[in-house]
Amino acid sequence: MERTMTPEERIKRAEEIYNRRNYYRNNYQARRVKEEKIDSEAGKRKLIKKMVLQMIVCTIIYAIIFTISNSEQIFSRDIINKAKEILSYDISFDSLRNIANSYFNSLKVNPDENNEQVNEEINNTENNNIQEVINSEVINETQEGIGGTDEPEQTAEEKTQEQLDIEYIKQNINIIWPLTGVITSGFGTRTPTDIVSANHYGIDIAGNIGDTIIAAVDGTVTLASGQGDYGNHLKIENGEIATLYAHCNKLYVEEGATVKQGDKIAEVGETGRATGPHLHFEIRRQDRFVNPEEILS
Numbered sequence: 001m002e003r004t005m006t007p008e009e010r011i012k013r014a015e016e017i018y019n020r021r022n023y024y025r026n027n028y029q030a031r032r033v034k035e036e037k038i039d040s041e042a043g044k045r046k047l048i049k050k051m052v053l054q055m056i057v058c059t060i061i062y063a064i065i066f067t068i069s070n071s072e073q074i075f076s077r078d079i080i081n082k083a084k085e086i087l088s089y090d091i092s093f094d095s096l097r098n099i100a101n102s103y104f105n106s107l108k109v110n111p112d113e114n115n116e117q118v119n120e121e122i123n124n125t126e127n128n129n130i131q132e133v134i135n136s137e138v139i140n141e142t143q144e145g146i147g148g149t150d151e152p153e154q155t156a157e158e159k160t161q162e163q164l165d166i167e168y169i170k171q172n173i174n175i176i177w178p179l180t181g182v183i184t185s186g187f188g189t190r191t192p193t194d195i196v197s198a199n200h201y202g203i204d205i206a207g208n209i210g211d212t213i214i215a216a217v218d219g220t221v222t223l224a225s226g227q228g229d230y231g232n233h234l235k236i237e238n239g240e241i242a243t244l245y246a247h248c249n250k251l252y253v254e255e256g257a258t259v260k261q262g263d264k265i266a267e268v269g270e271t272g273r274a275t276g277p278h279l280h281f282e283i284r285r286q287d288r289f290v291n292p293e294e295i296l297s
Contacts, residue, residue: 165285166294173241175295176261178216179268179279181205187291196275201289202244202282207268209249209277215265216243216281221257230280231272234265242287246280247272 005013159167169175185196185204192198219238226232230246236259249269259265270277283292 161288162290165288165290169241169283169285169290169295173217173238174261175216175241175243175283175292176214177205177296178213178243178245178281179205179207179211181207181211181279183293184278187289187293202246202280203292205279205281206276207278209267209269211268212264213245213248213266213268213279215259215261215263217241218261219243219259221253221255221259221265224251224253224255226251226271229273231274232266232269233272233280236265240286242282242284244280244282244284246282247274247278249277 182205183203184206185200187200187203189198190196190200215236217236217238219236219241221234222237222242223233223235230244232248232251233244233246234248234251234253235242235244245266247269248266248271250267251265252267253259253263253265268277268279274280281292283290283295
């Protein structure tokens with residue numbers, strides 16, 4: 001038969017049960033806090049390790065691009081120009097540093113919420129940088145005259161050096177077309193290939209091999225050569241103005257010769273770095289390249 005417990009025994013037993021439950025509860029909470037702290041520290045270390053690795057990778061990529069942009073003997077000029085274009089992008093390191101500082105300062109408050117906030121800020125920064133590049137490309141295209149908008153008159157202080165050179169040439173010398181034909185490649189930037197360069201410093205006038213090329217201006221032949229990408233080419237100088245005729249099949253004049261405007265000086269060819277028979281024609285003022293179409297038209 002079960003023994004009846006006295007009130008004192010019942011109170012003692014209840015106290016033992018309460019103390020045992022309280023001990024397990026406190027133990028569980030302490031263990032839970034310790035585990036959360038360990039998980040938080042591990043998350044911080046993992047994130048810091050990831051950021052350091054990303055910085056190292058970015059540094060290596062930047063160093064490779066910088067090496068390419070300064071290694072003319074190893075890489076082609078087109079690759080070097082593209083590398084320099086990438087290096088010219090404006091990256092806001094201050095804003096990235098501020099984001100990192102705000103992240104580390106706020107880790108003590110709520111790591112999970114701050115992780116989401118920092119990721120959102122970094123994404124916004126990347127989107128802003130991309131948008132700035134896109135906007136700069138749009139501005140460049142607009143400045144190059146796509147769409148053919150009318151430009152207001154510019155004062156002498158606002159005019160570019162090329163505009164000043166064009167005005168000087170038009171006012172001081174008469175230049176005629178050296179060859180009658182279609183312009184197959186204009187002055188300025190263009191899509192590069194293995195043969196075609198990215199920057200075109202003259203115009204290409206189509207012709208047949210053997211077509212006669214005439215002197216566009218009076219002057220002295222200061223260069224008659226068959227070397228380099230120009231192939232057979234001539235340069236005629238008149239004061240500050242120089243005209244150049246490249247990829248010729250045959251040269252009719254030699255260095256030191258004096259020619260008059262309209263004299264026969266060469267034949268159309270495709271020597272040097274050329275995609276077909278044509279005349280590459282340049283106009284320069286003090287070794288600065290000027291768009292021939294601005295002068296001839």
